[in-house]
Amino acid sequence: MPYFIDRRLNPKDKSLGNRRRFLKRAREELKRAIKEQIKTGKIADVDSTHSVPMPARDTSEPNFRPAPETGERHYVLPGNKEFTPGDRLPKPGGGGGGAGEKGAGIGEAEDDFRFVLSREEVLDLFFEDLELPEMVKLSLKEVVAYKPRRSGFATTGAPTNINVARTMRNSYGRRIALRRPKQKQIDALAAEIARLEAQPNRPGTAERLKALHEELERLERRRRRIPYVDPVDIRYNRFEAQPLPNANAVMFCLMDVSSSMGEREKDLAKRFFVLLHLFLKRRYDRIEIVFIRHTHEAREVDEETFFYSTQSGGTVVSTALEEMQRIIRERYPSREWNIYAAQASDGDNIAGDSERCAALLNGELMQLCQYYAYVEIIDERETEIFGTTDNGTSLWRAYRTVADKWPNFQMTRIARPSEIYPVFRKLFARQQNVQRR
Amino acid sequence: MSTTSTLLFSGSDWNFKTLARVYDAIEEIALGELKLDVYPNQLEIISSEQMLDAYSSVGMPLMYQHWSFGKRFVYEEHLYRKGRRGLAYELVINSNPCITYLMEENTMAMQALVTAHAAFGHNHFFKNNYLFRQWTDASAILSYLEFAKKYIARCEERHGMAAVEAILDSAHALMDQGVFRYRRPPRLSSERERERIRERLEYEEQTYNDLWRTLPVAPGRDAKKAEEEVSERKRSLKLPEENLLYFLEKNSLILEPWQRELIRIVRVIAQYFYPQRQTKVMNEGCATFVHYFIMNRLYDQDRITEGAMLEILHSHSNVIFQPDFDDPRFPGINPYALGLAIMQDIQRISTDPTAEDRDWFPQIAGKGDWLEVLLDSWANHRDESFILQYLSPALIRKMRLFVLRDRADDPYCEVASIHNERGYEAVRAALARSYDVAANLPDIQVVDVDLLGDRRLRLQHRVKNGILLEKETRDETLRHVRRLWGYDVSLVGIDSETGEMLYECSSG
Structure with a gap:
């Protein structure tokens, strides 16, 4: 009789730790591979599975191994059919007969092996190191939401907060200390008086009755003087206002869809927002996203319309800002919400409106917003002209003045799809020092 | 068992009672007729996930943690999920008691086959083959692995995962060069003994006096004397040395005691598996012969059904x-x-x-x-x-x-x-x-090192039949040697017949 052990109930995934170590080690390389793929491919592809070659660097396990195409080897093979000594056979393409080449065989198989990363893993790798800037800082700095928290007892307070148990305890202690006559004593006296009054002819009853009445009156007087519950007994539950970290966040996506935006510009802007959308959905569970698109008038739309519907018209950028302001006022009081905004436009605006935009931002919006990113879609040819200079469209020039004033205002330009991701990373890099100027 | 039937089991389902009955029947034949001599058996039932786990920890029930095992796991799992590779029916560990893993998915006929194959065939081979008897210590391996696992986990806590990983990576790269091929390795020492050695090592490090090195040397030594010195030096370091890990563990100037212990652990495990690599044909042949004999004998005795025998023969001929x-x-x-x-x-x-x-x-x-x-x-x-x-x-x-x-x-x-x-x-x-x-592994040895001079570690590869090393992995492995040695390392390829130098490279 052998010794049987049923191991099936043992915890599985004994090698989970090792697997995690491996993925961690491969992480850098996987990240690089994905970024490479995404830069060359379509941005929207972020949102799908990716097949990545088994990372070679950092996870290779080198050792001294024989080089396959050197020297002289002898292979012993089974199943000879027509060969006689001296026969010469052309070498197969791969080189080597295979026998005794087990090590090499395994190596090759590993090279073929590709990782398939799920959508979640891709996004995780893709958005690593990115975050909405200053999210927590503000919450701690300007505490605006409180939650009451029980903390002991107080002698003053609202009647609704009376703590009965604590109050009655105090009252009981005081009653004992001051010897407040008990109801039982009074009842006993009253009963005695009643009994004596029922038989009034007994000798000495009158005196006795008189004494009892006096006693009863004294006790009742004392009872009146020492109340059952005195104001000094009363205790109230005490609450302290505890500051609440404000994790509510809303992102405003403002996109120019006017006719000056060509297909290319719209495509770039949409890609930027797709990325932003994915990022927010991925990293923040409870973030609200407001989509505003504008031509000469602005409208809040749903996700579907924002990304897919076509509409055209003139350009009045300030309408979008006004719409945003209105929505904030109605739905997102800045005391309770961290407000972020990203705006994409080709920079064209109706004459005089850019100044109005700057005024709107300077006036109220920038005080409400945690962070405001402006992305200008420009022509590829314009990159040379504008480059890093402060020149640019009227909107760009107007926004320069805003950017100079507000450290939490960022602006940048995109000319081609491959720039979207770097720009995106720049805008949302973790621990970005906003006060860099 | 009923008196009317001599059958050990019928149908494909198994339970522990049937397993035990079949085991006893197999044991009777194995010990009685085949005169096998086995370690006590411990049969463990595991699920397929656990089998995958066991694969990736080189088949051992416990193993220290390292990313390369995770890599193996991802790889094996990938193949398994794609259906490109099935799992083994069993896994057997050369230990005392001999541990055999049985997969829960196996039918009763397969469990019988596997019991005969692993618990008696392999077990007998482990216990009796001279390589295993001389070079591995079946009763100590499990406790040693437990020690290794705990020790490495402790090192990770104390020195950080990255530092431990670096040493293990380098030691793994030299695993093939980390075995004694000719000299018998020392037995696995007990925990207490290891502790004493470690303390001794620490003491030596603390009391090491560099001053002795600076004693003046007599002037005017001639070439002959220098040559003598070299041979004296080699003798004191016991050079040439085929076991690179052993040499590095004992002589590297930059390693701390815990790092030496890590190398030692890798070396001990490499040595433990070395006999298995040399006896693949015999070990499997022996186990297959044993299960074939026993299963046929059980069938002859009418103790297993024709259906079960057909299933057994089917997987036998697949194997x-x-x-x-x-x-x-x-x-x-x-x-x-x-x-x-x-x-x-x-x-x-x-x-x-x-x-x-x-x-x-x-x-x-x-x-x-x-x-x-x-x-x-x-x-x-x-x-x-x-x-x-x-x-x-x-x-x-x-x-x-x-x-x-x-x-x-x-x-x-x-x-x-x-x-x-x-x-x-x-x-x-x-x-x-x-x-x-x-003969098929590259023959690489430490031939010389001048500890008082530039401390360059000189390795020599004796090239047989003109088979060189793969260049890329060679250079990478040399870098690993350098990491453990701390100073420059050079490798020279010498034709084993003509003595001609074929190549030279260094870690620099």
Whole structure:
């Protein structure tokens, strides 16, 4: 009789730790591979599975191994059919007969092996190191939401907060200390008086009755003087206002869809927002996203319309800002919400409106917003002209003045799809020092 | 058991009672008829996930943590999920008691087969083969692994995961060069002893006095004296040394005690697996022979049903399937097939020899007692010597073995010998050589190091048959050697016959 052990109930995934170590080690390389793929491919592809070659660097396990195409080897093979000594056979393409080449065989198989990363893993790798800037800082700095928290007892307070148990305890202690006559004593006296009054002819009853009445009156007087519950007994539950970290966040996506935006510009802007959308959905569970698109008038739309519907018209950028302001006022009081905004436009605006935009931002919006990113879609040819200079469209020039004033205002330009991701990373890099100027 | 039926089981479901009944029946035949001598058995039932886990920790029940095991796991899991590879029916560990894993998915017939194969075949081989007896310590390995796992986890806590990983990476790269091939390794010491050695090491490090080195040397030494010094130096370091990990562990100037211990752990595990690599054919052949014999005997005794026997034979013939070299399924020579064929051939030669057998095997031909011959061969050979000793012309003809010579500078392969009168010896020798692990691994040794000078570690690769090293991995591995050694490392390739220098490279 052998010794049987049923191991099936043992915890599985004994090698989970090792697997995690491996993925961690491969992480850098996987990240690089994905970024490479995404830069060359379509941005929207972020949102799908990716097949990545088994990372070679950092996870290779080198050792001294024989080089396959050197020297002289002898292979012993089974199943000879027509060969006689001296026969010469052309070498197969791969080189080597295979026998005794087990090590090499395994190596090759590993090279073929590709990782398939799920959508979640891709996004995780893709958005690593990115975050909405200053999210927590503000919450701690300007505490605006409180939650009451029980903390002991107080002698003053609202009647609704009376703590009965604590109050009655105090009252009981005081009653004992001051010897407040008990109801039982009074009842006993009253009963005695009643009994004596029922038989009034007994000798000495009158005196006795008189004494009892006096006693009863004294006790009742004392009872009146020492109340059952005195104001000094009363205790109230005490609450302290505890500051609440404000994790509510809303992102405003403002996109120019006017006719000056060509297909290319719209495509770039949409890609930027797709990325932003994915990022927010991925990293923040409870973030609200407001989509505003504008031509000469602005409208809040749903996700579907924002990304897919076509509409055209003139350009009045300030309408979008006004719409945003209105929505904030109605739905997102800045005391309770961290407000972020990203705006994409080709920079064209109706004459005089850019100044109005700057005024709107300077006036109220920038005080409400945690962070405001402006992305200008420009022509590829314009990159040379504008480059890093402060020149640019009227909107760009107007926004320069805003950017100079507000450290939490960022602006940048995109000319081609491959720039979207770097720009995106720049805008949302973790621990970005906003006060860099 | 009912009196009307002698059957051990019917149907494919198993339970522990049936397993025990079958085990007892198998044990009776294994110990009684085959005269096997085994460690006590411990049979463990595991699920397929657990089998995958076991795969990735090199088949051991406990193992320290390292990312490379995770890599193996991801790889194995990938193949398994895609259905490209099935899982083994069993896994057996050379330990005392001998641990055998049985998969829960197996049918009862398979469990019987696996019990005979692993718990008796492999177990007997582990306990009796001279390589295992001399080079591994079955009763100490599990507690050693437990110590290793705990020790490495402790090191990770104290020194950080990255530092531990770096040392393990480097040590893993040199695992093939981390075994003693000729010198017998020391037994696994007990925990207490290890503790003492470690303390001793720490004491030596603390009291090391660098001043001794600066003692003035007598001036005017001549060339002869310098040469003497070199040989003296080599002698004191016991050079040349084939076990690179051992040398680095003992002599590296930059390693801390815990790092030496890590190298030692990797080295001990490499040494533990070394006999298994040298006895693949014999070990599997022995286990296959044993299960085949026992299952047939059970069937003859009417103790298993025809259906169960058919299932057993089906997986038996799958296991020993040997495709021809031109078959697309050809993966190399199947060790199960080769081992079993030679052993059955021994049985035939002992009992029913032909004239040719009498010429080739005068000691065993017609001896009658085939079991004695087999038990003796199992105990006293490794693959190379076993094939060289027992591969018969009859079997060479049956398998139609031939030798193909492959020269790097020749666009053609040449058929060197085939299964004919002139070729038998050559085929047999070539096949035996291909199973000589030591001869097929690159022969790299530490030849010199001047500890008082530039401390450059000089390695020498004795190139056999012009087979060089893969350049990329060679340079990477050298960097690992350098990490453990701390100073420059150079590797010189010397042709083992002519002594000509073929290449030179360094870690610089």
